[in-house]
Amino acid sequence: MTASAPEFLPFVRPEIDAATIAEVGKVLASGWITSGPKMQAFEAALSELFGGRPVRTFANGSATMEIALRIADIGPGDEVITTPITWVATANVVLTVGARPVFVDIDPRTRNIDLDAVEAAITPRTRAIMPVYLSGLPVDMDRLYAIAARHKLRVIEDAAQAIDSRWRGQRIGAFGDLVSFSFQANKNITSVEGGCLVMNTPEEALRAERLRLQGVIRTGLDGMDVEEPGGKFNLTDVNAVIGLSQLGKLDAITARRAELAETYFRCAADAGLAELGIELPLPLDPQVATTNWHMFQVVLPTDRLQGGAPDARRLVMEAMCERGIGTGVHYPSVHLFTYYRSLGWREGMLPHAERIGRGIVTLPLFPAMQASDVERVCATLSETCKRLSK
Ligand SMILES: *Cc1c(COP(=O)(O)O)cnc(C)c1O
Secondary structure: OOOOOOOOEOOOOOOOOHHHHHHHHHHHHOOOOOOOHHHHHHHHHHHHHOOOOOEEEEOOHHHHHHHHHHHOOOOOOOEEEEOOOOOOHHHHHHHHOOOEEEEOOEOOOOOOEOHHHHHHHOOOOEEEEEOEOHHHOOOOHHHHHHHHHHOOOEEEEEOOOOOOOEEOOEEOOOOOOEEEEEOOOOOOOOOOOOEEEEOOOHHHHHHHHHHOEOOEEEEOOOEEEEOOOOOEOOOOHHHHHHHHHHHOOHHHHHHHHHHHHHHHHHHHHHOOOHHHOOEOOOOOOOOOEEOOOOOEEEEOOOOOHHHHOOOHHHHHHHHHHHOOEOOEOOOOOHHHOHHHHHOOOOOOOOHHHHHHHHHEEEEOOOOOOOHHHHHHHHHHHHHHHHHHOO
16 A cells, blocks of 8 residues: 555445534433434424425334335235336335335436336236335426326335435425335435335324334323234434434535536546446436435446456456445346246346346445545546456
8 A cells, every 4th residue: 555545435425423423422311212302303304394294204214115005005916016226125115015016117318217117017906106216316206196196006205315306396205195215324314224204194194103113002191002013113312313413414415416426427528438338327407307416326338348248347346446446236126136036027027127237336426525536436437447348
């Protein structure tokens, strides 16, 4: 190591400041450490963010989606249409409630679910659509809700990555049906682990409260009943106070991420990434869909690298890692996992998802990064792909 060697740049790094750490200490010393006043304060702040809609928090984003499915009364015999380019939780929770996930292909430009394919996959058993806003980019929300209305379907938005993303200027979550967010450590704002669900009515919120704590209904000081069994999915006050503090920085975080994304587009052009066959994210019309830049992802020209070797992406990621740059994969196509194959899914069924699932790479993006980091990432990626395409 020379003195000038740059520090390893991870693809993401959560930032918890000293004031937040002090708040955590206060909660721990307060005598009330699990769900309590801080959880309620976090829920109130989130509700304000989403235009006053009812919001409840949960232990994680996966539990949040599971509760959303239960609130929508989705269960055995039902089909839920979703995208295969997602964190596997999206499909797993559909199986958990006993329903069947139906994957449809993605639009290769947005890398999100293709809404034409959604319409074509609707059957009499379809009960809900679960879109995912990959890297924070919303789908065409007007079209999504028009399809749902026409076919009388629920929409459970997996907005895990989309806090502060917008559609026609309105925040994701401030409108729509059931909208699920995650505050896992890698998300734009974090409570270490956690999630929240934006709902439509006080009745849904009451049901969510019960389902997150075994279904228990308390009356007076001693009354207890269960009408519908639930799980153990509550968010602790320790997590909530971290989430609250992060929420206060949301505007600054979103703005900084947008700046870094712009820098990426500029440096990608300087480094000639498109000329090498590397696909960049969609440049957006801010009048319509605004992403929160949860990730900056490229799709590698895997057919051209190392003679189309099946491990072309791994070679690129290893070479970047050797040069001090961390990258990630979000995500391989879920339908090709062993379990999902056992349900009948195969190669060739969802060609866009399969190609993008093989070639997609997440580049480093977090607020503390500098423009020089972005420049180094793009230059290193360019050199690596040039070397491997020889
Ligand atoms: C993070 C994430 C989830 C799940 O959130 P957890 O809090 O990790 O359970 C679900 N879907 C997507 C698309 C995610 O990115």
